[in-house]
Amino acid sequence: MTESGNPGQPVAVSEYDASHIQVFEGLEAVRRRPGMYIGSTGERGLHHMVYEVVSYAVDEHLSGHADAIDVTIAADGGIRLRDNGRGLPVEAAEPTGKSAVERELTDLSFGTRPCTGYGVSGGLSLGLSVVNALSSRLTVEIHRDGHRWTQEYAKGIPVTPLTRNEETREHGTEIAFLPDADIFETTRFSYETLSQRLHELAFLNGGLAISLTDERPVRPVRHHHADGLLAYVAHLNPYPPSLVHSPAIGFGSENEDRTLSVQVAMQWNTWSPGEFRSFANNTRTHEGGAHEEGFRTALTSVVNEYARRRGQMSADDQDLTAEAVQEGMTAVVSVKLAHPVFEGSTRTRLSNPEANTYVQEVVRRHLTDWLDHHPNQATAIIRHIVHASTGHGKW
Structure with a gap:
């Protein structure tokens, strides 16, 4: 048992690959009944989409592999989120032959993601696949295994293969998505709502720096609290x-x-x-x-x-x-x-x-x-x- 006045320092665990993804079912049910998965198709459900992606980045922090998350409300109204963790796995997985990242984004699953020192993960819903299914457009960019990898999706369906690009020494994942206007009552994100929740997460995860930038008016903010x-x-x-x-x-x-x-x-x-x-x-x-x-x-x-x-x-x-x-x-x-x-x-x-x-x-x-x-x-x-x-x- 470990105890301290400033707890929460996780044990770093490096293993994170295709075997961590457990498949449940396809995504058609998500688009048919989105409220069952994100609570509503109003503002609450819209912002839950962001929190679901953020939870993956927080898990990387809990596992000792990330200390910064950057969230941007893009000029087109979408969301762009980047972390400096290990990057989503890209290797092909049996028996489907799909890449691990494609499975994460298209199979309705509870991905155990990086195993944290507590044996827990921050996300409480169904993860990136739900966000992908409810977005008219989603792109993923991964820096891992010495290269930059990219793939694009539309309404949960891959429209390009996972592509290996130039070499890089960087590491981490960037996900950009545009909520589907045919599903949500509103697709306008609230800067105040997102800032409040991200500030809360920075308090709950001492040492994690979370920034929020709004490209609609330029108004960046950065939350970082070592004292949790x-x-x-x-x-x-x-x-x-x-x-x-x-x-x-x-x-x-x-x-x-x-x-x-x-x-x-x-x-x-x-x-x-x-x-x-x-x-x-x-x-x-x-x-x-x-x-x-x-x-x-x-x-x-x-x-x-x-x-x-x-x-x-x-x-x-x-x-x-x-x-x-x-x-x-x-x-x-x-x-x-x-x-x-x-x-x-x-x-x-x-x-x-x-x-x-x-x-x-x-x-x-x-x-x-x-x-x-x-x-x-x-x-x-x-x-x-x-x-x-x-x-x-x-x-």
């Missing part, structure tokens, strides 16, 4: 005079077989009722689930135990409620699992019971340790919570 979730909490807590304590609390851990990891950052303030954001495999879990339940359970227990141990609560006092403990608390919890299970078609509630158990274990151990090593800040936090509980009449 600590920087995220600082972003959500923009008023230093209102902070109950500083620094913020941050910790993380991963299990022994690296199939489950958790990162946590939190800080109390006096200016807001509090804000809690949770993520599973880089996707916002708006409806919460097992990881949120584990966090809230452990948080309430640790705060009550510490307050009694330090004499800020007597044996006769009632326990501080979960509501009081979370008053004014800004927190971000991010878990990554090898086999996430989500409830509902929106996939916004995590169901894995092991996430509840592991998050509880990590929070109990690390939060208790932080409070013990920061007695002045801990005293201020407990005083704030007791005051909040008295004001709400719940203690």
Whole structure:
């Protein structure tokens, strides 16, 4: 097991080839019922197309092979995305004889992609093949194996073979696509929507630089946060005079077989009722689930135990409620699992019971340790919570 205050450094794994692609079925069903695959044919589904491509680049970062992603809203309204990872595999695969990249772009599949140090990948849907199927035009350019490779598609169908071009020492993948106007209600991407999500991903993946450029008006932005979730909490807590304590609390851990990891950052303030954001495999879990339940359970227990141990609560006092403990608390919890299970078609509630158990274990151990090593800040936090509980009449 590896633990640190600034977790999330993955183990680099170099193997990534045609054998990693598992075929499910063809793409006709995607064009017939796109909402089943990307949620809707409105703005939400349109932007999900970008997130699906970005998730592949994030996986390269998680595997230790990429540290930069460049996203561009092109002048023609399409999207162009480039990463500096290994590049999608180009070798032919049996028994079809198709190149691995063509299979990735035309077969409805869950490509396990690069195996990360956690045994997880960021994408939660069906990948590049869905984006290809729903685009009137898609081109892929790969720098791998000493050459530049290119191929073009139209509505999911290859219109050129995979072509080996000039030699190069570069590495990475560039995908450009234009959403099909016959499928989507709108094909105009929102700069603000994309920027918000990419900024979020930069927080969740410390050390990964993500840039966004809009060629419609020229307005580039670059997100890069070495401190990860600590920087995220600082972003959500923009008023230093209102902070109950500083620094913020941050910790993380991963299990022994690296199939489950958790990162946590939190800080109390006096200016807001509090804000809690949770993520599973880089996707916002708006409806919460097992990881949120584990966090809230452990948080309430640790705060009550510490307050009694330090004499800020007597044996006769009632326990501080979960509501009081979370008053004014800004927190971000991010878990990554090898086999996430989500409830509902929106996939916004995590169901894995092991996430509840592991998050509880990590929070109990690390939060208790932080409070013990920061007695002045801990005293201020407990005083704030007791005051909040008295004001709400719940203690």
